[in-house]
Amino acid sequence: MNRRSFLSWGSAGVVALGSGVGVSLGAVVRFLMPSVFYEPPQVFKVGTPADFAFGAPTFLVDEKIFVFRDREKGFAVASAVCTHLGCTVAYFQSDQRFHCPCHGSVFASNGSVVHGPAPKALQWYEVTLARDGQLRVDKDKVVPSSYRLMV
Numbered sequence: 001m002n003r004r005s006f007l008s009w010g011s012a013g014v015v016a017l018g019s020g021v022g023v024s025l026g027a028v029v030r031f032l033m034p035s036v037f038y039e040p041p042q043v044f045k046v047g048t049p050a051d052f053a054f055g056a057p058t059f060l061v062d063e064k065i066f067v068f069r070d071r072e073k074g075f076a077v078a079s080a081v082c083t084h085l086g087c088t089v090a091y092f093q094s095d096q097r098f099h100c101p102c103h104g105s106v107f108a109s110n111g112s113v114v115h116g117p118a119p120k121a122l123q124w125y126e127v128t129l130a131r132d133g134q135l136r137v138d139k140d141k142v143v144p145s146s147y148r149l150m151v
């Protein structure tokens, strides 16, 4: 082996060693970084009471909730997430029920299961009036389906 080929092989070895160390360091840094999943906020404002019509609920796509406004009973907020596998349910004013398009679960207007495969009722969330006059929904606070906010 002459001097030139020795240096050539030596350079290749240094490069291979450097890239191996680089990959290892990358794996260590990745291991040390927390795997964080950012969830949307569970407490949020949805608008003023005047933004919501009486009668049919308003579906808020991003929040996956229905906001009900009733003249006598006030405001109520229901989850639009099916309790079977998490599809988004739709509310049909014609039969006043929630229908899941994925596997056919049907929920009564109070969120209870009419027929499955959904194992349990839709959740209802606390809704309060914030100081600025907007409705504030807290998805961390599950309330009975009879809960209402009178405004």
Ligand code: FES
Pocket: 082, 083, 084, 085, 086, 087, 100, 101, 102, 103, 104, 105, 116, 117, 118
């Ligand atoms: S996800 Fe709704 S019935 Fe399956």
